[in-house]
Amino acid sequence: MSMLRPLLWFVLGALITQSVGAQSIGVSIADQQESPGQSDIPALLRAQNNYEQKPADNNTLLTYIATLRAARLSSVAYALAQQHRDSISADLLRELTVDYAAELTRLSLAPARSETERYRLADRALEIYDALLEANNEISVTKTTNHRIYFDRIQALHARKRMGEVVQSYEQLRAQNIVIPAYLLNEIGDAYLYLEQPEKAATLYQTSLITNAAAPRDRSDVIKEKIGRYYALQEQGRWTEAYELIETTYAEEPPWRRLPGVSQPLPNDSYLEVARTWAVAPLFHNDPRLALERLETLTESAPRDAGLKIELANTQRAYGLPRAAQITLKQAEALAPLNPDLLTAQAQTALSLQEWEQAQELVAFTQKHYPELKTTQHLQEDWATHEKWELLIGAQKTFSSDSPVSGSGEHALETTLYSPPIASNWRALVGAGQTNATFNDEPLRNRWVKGGAQWRAGNTTIEAGLISQRYGYGQKTGAYGNFEQKLSDTWTMGGALAWRTPATPLRALADNISTNSAQAWIRWTPNTYREWTFSVTPSRFSDGNRRVELRIYGKEPVKQWSTVRLDGEIEVSASSNTKENTPYYNPKADFGVLAGVRLTHLLEQRYESRLEHYVQLLGGSYSQKHFGTGPMAAIGYGISWRANHNLEISSSILGIRRPYDGKQEKELRLALNISLRF
Template identity: 35%
Template structure:
């Protein structure tokens, strides 16, 4: 299966092969020793590479190797598939000695296998100059040109070889150059010409079969094999390799969305057929296991992630190893199933065996995401920094003096931007992402990344503008549409959110991020239960009384006509005062309206207190001027803000509020509220409140905020049964901290701390200190449940006497249902 990732080294007459072996009998020079070395060489030719490799490694520790021995070491390591070792040996010895041709070719092949095309081309060119007439070296050079997408030069060189010597070997090389450009008809024509014009009986058929088979032209090879007398074992191997080519094709990202799954379904059907044919054949057990391993790649492409991991666990149950390429697929499946812990362990197991510099961009990204989704932020940062350090801004393609942009350079900086966002360093993330987006305005991915940072900072309109800039570049990009749907959700653009989500679901219903988006949309369109309350534990407040308890509930129904939601609820409050127990019960209902930039709610309630019922009406709403400014207000008949003690004594009130909020980002916001209230006993109260938040410290798992609170009020009457100072002022600077104890994607468990120390000024009374402390815990579960419980203690003066209050407050928001 390693052949899926690269072209194997073949014999000289196998035209599409890299032909690095140079016909083994001709590459090894005669030895002057007692023949032990030559015996190891013969074993290496037969595939037993370990004896010679072990001998060379031990010899190098005690005595210098000759140039020929170093070349042998390079070549045999290449036969064994140890590309990283070949590269390491080349870097160690090439500056010190003139390595013979076959060693240079082996190094060129190893770099080609690692897709380091430019270095490989330089070495192939060096080998060509050393052996200008060697067809194998010329073939390796041409195919590497084709792999590196130097299409014109690869085609020119292949056509020149055909023109100078029109052999089957050169025709197949020309077919490879055509196929690398995606021109399958031209490739097939070249192979046909090789077959028609250069037939040499059964021996040629065998050679052509080997060339097609070894170089992944699997289906012609399979059809040709059926006209030949080959063994059942060889036939099974051809079937496996043909299916493996289908796996590779299915995983090729250049396919369109529909074709991507069609190819995957075809290869899965093929594997099902093969496994059914071979299941009762005792000689085919090894082939059955190989088919099951290779099938994992098709399952992953088809996004049947649970089947990938289940099959992997079944394959490893007997203790037999699974190749690294398959482990990588399994790790990707674990990551898609939101099991980053398992993915992280498996990726580390795969990649710890290779040098980080040899990892492909996709491998580097997988390592980064596995680390950051596993909450291993230091490892994710190191991975992004390593990519940046190893990636120059420009690269130079072989034979061209013109610098070319380096994708790895950009990839490293994009990952660093995402690390800053995930590590809660949002100001740095925004600056970083903005610089990238403005430096590459034609790169849609950079604009989408910048928009995601803006959305994370609570700036959906700014994010929407960036996505609009990105839209003309590729309007149907799924990542663009997904981000647009999330921003539409933040902006209450429900119709737009539905259209985008429906389109994504129709195109790719199995993608994990699209399934999550659909779930979030359905929750937004479903039911929502809100419950808040508090219970006094030890309190004698003149406002709430002793043994106090309040409960507020509301159940919102599914969205109607995109904008409307009905709701119903029940509120209850009770407390004991000097004059007796007071209680209030509200049964309420109404409708909520939401649209872009606006929210409004109209509710009716039946208030039962002091032995009677009263009808209450409440209207409230707000309007977003932009991302930074919001204005709102409310008006109430039979106000819910009436103190319970006033209701206990038969006093009601009407009132409302006007407020304005300035929001800079998640790190800074302030709000000013003016709230008049008119009591039925003739008292008029005016209250003014100023609150804010300033972020002081942030780490990936901890935040500390400064939360100032200044409130003042005045009353026209003071001889009332409820607490009613003529004028008062409370200044309470406080700190609020949150520490994340556990986080896995959208499920978060955290603990909360609050502390404040301020002063209270009341007309006609001595000033007194206000002290507050609080501790609580909060659970957020998959965007569906948000619940917290907070134990609070405060000590503050009322009419000159400081009172202690100990209580617990709770809050729950639960979404369910939906379509």
């Protein structure tokens, strides 16, 4: 008994101060229901004294245990029963064991405890539940007195993030026509959402909100259910309904709360929880700029909230600002260095910045310490994708009316296969391709194979290789190299060199004319929706011709809705050549402008899967020296589907009307691109 007394007095002290704790969470004493623990303190003290005086008396022992149970001191009652196993019936001992496991389960759900401690408590509770079920095979799931074991076990499984078993237990109970208590519905909804079954999750959240509407509940539980339902609707593609739900929830939740007898308002933790979700919501509704603005405002008002900084960094990365995200995560690291969401965000940012070794260390750490978290599992999938082979396939077919560029029809195919990373930064590559076209009833063809290597580290990407071509004059060897240098989140520069490039016009190759070229470019991308690129490409043909090409491309957002985006596009190009009367299309000088709009519509998005299509309308003019100026027009349609991180397919059709040598020509271009990781 000497071992139990300090624990008992400690718990009694906690019970006496419970009313003070209730005020700290915003519940007045008058509004509280009197708990058994508070009302039974005198009875508990009497039972303790009687037991100390008559420790061998069985009735006194049973009375003391019953009083401890009434006071919700399950762990003390369980420990006392273990000391007197011979004096207690098997049924009572099992009930006390269930009480003790239930207390462990409740403690494992307490957010104030560390995750490691919560997992340890949940594991201990599950050991007890499983031992009870194994030792008592006669316990029937349909027996009312045993329902509690199954219900409490679901809560322990939820606390341990064993969501598959939560759903399995729930469905087994439903199969037996057992009514599930309303307090479990939100946790079962969490499990379905974790397992990417948002339809079932949304239904359970809604049922819980309706069923528990009249019951006295902690406001934070209601907010969690509404946030869970928001994400369930979001993942189903019910974007408007989801957005309205989070906007309404945010508008209804005050940032401050007042307690009876307290003059100063106190921060409302539930408001911060819903505000974080509300701030991030535009990111999933095609408006990351608004999400960024909201999160920056929230972060300024709560500068020591690590969770807000992590959300801000994730949004910055999604908005095309990984370096800004890295700085924000450093600030969050000073506040919560081992926060699992922080570690996951740092790993994702490292992948975006091509910091492979740091990413690998963080991936291994999160997998070791937080394998149950969904964010860890997503990170593992991203890293597994990074470690795979990558196959790129591009195909194009052009139908034209015997134009000087593509003849009466051209088709091209190119494939490139990259190896998994070698020594972190390197990838080997091989590829093959061919181009075919018919000019004046003469078929022309160029086939090539290539091999080389790619180096990616930090801000730099370099690729180089050798190319072997066959276009009617035996085997011709060429080479190429290109590089890309990230100067900041917004500026990127790059260049390329090619000796005997396969991009040489087919009509030039038919006359054994090859091309060497160089290119330099710079791109400004302040975010994922805006882009301006300028490039200059001088080329030298083996027949003595010198060509210089200039190109400016720009894209700016015009209007955005939840699933529709309208962008403006413009392309300006110019070129000059030093030689005339060549066997290939070679204007002395030309200048073209093509501008218009692209309307993109998101058809479906479910977790990693995404399907969208677009319509493109362009118009402009083309001027060619000696042939004057003529109009250009283009209309296009495209569709892209991303099944997951490993497979993406896009196709498009583009109709163009433009002049060549003063004569209007029509072209219809079909394109297909496939990216596969395996």
